Amino acid sequence: MCQVMGIDMTENEITLTRDAGCPEHYRGDGFITCSRAMKSALAMWPAAMVLCSTMSIWWWCCAFKYMWRCMVKGKTLEYIDKAIDCLYRLRKEIKPCVKSQMKADRIIVGKSVEDR
Numbered sequence: 001m002c003q004v005m006g007i008d009m010t011e012n013e014i015t016l017t018r019d020a021g022c023p024e025h026y027r028g029d030g031f032i033t034c035s036r037a038m039k040s041a042l043a044m045w046p047a048a049m050v051l052c053s054t055m056s057i058w059w060w061c062c063a064f065k066y067m068w069r070c071m072v073k074g075k076t077l078e079y080i081d082k083a084i085d086c087l088y089r090l091r092k093e094i095k096p097c098v099k100s101q102m103k104a105d106r107i108i109v110g111k112s113v114e115d116r
Helices: 034-042 047-052 054-069 076-108
Strands: 002-004 007-009
Touching: 034 054, 047 076, 054 076
Parallel strands: none
Antiparallel strands: 002 007
């Protein structure tokens, strides 16, 4: 018996990721890999945001991967700078979507400029 994310599991219940195609710096602890963590985080995104800009997913994933490996590959500051660049690009992509969503939210609750 061992614990995975605070849950007791038998060795047979644990699926370790030992994919030969998965680079060591993305394997994490063997259970929580970079791709599993990324998939889990993206599952929480609102559908409207995903549909608004597929490039926002791309830039978010790139930033995530740079941060995931920044302490492992020996290029810490370089990868942090690359992640920051990706986050700026993400912000540029997602800003129009956020503004239009905020406008839609105001209209739904009856607080649009036209209602004043």
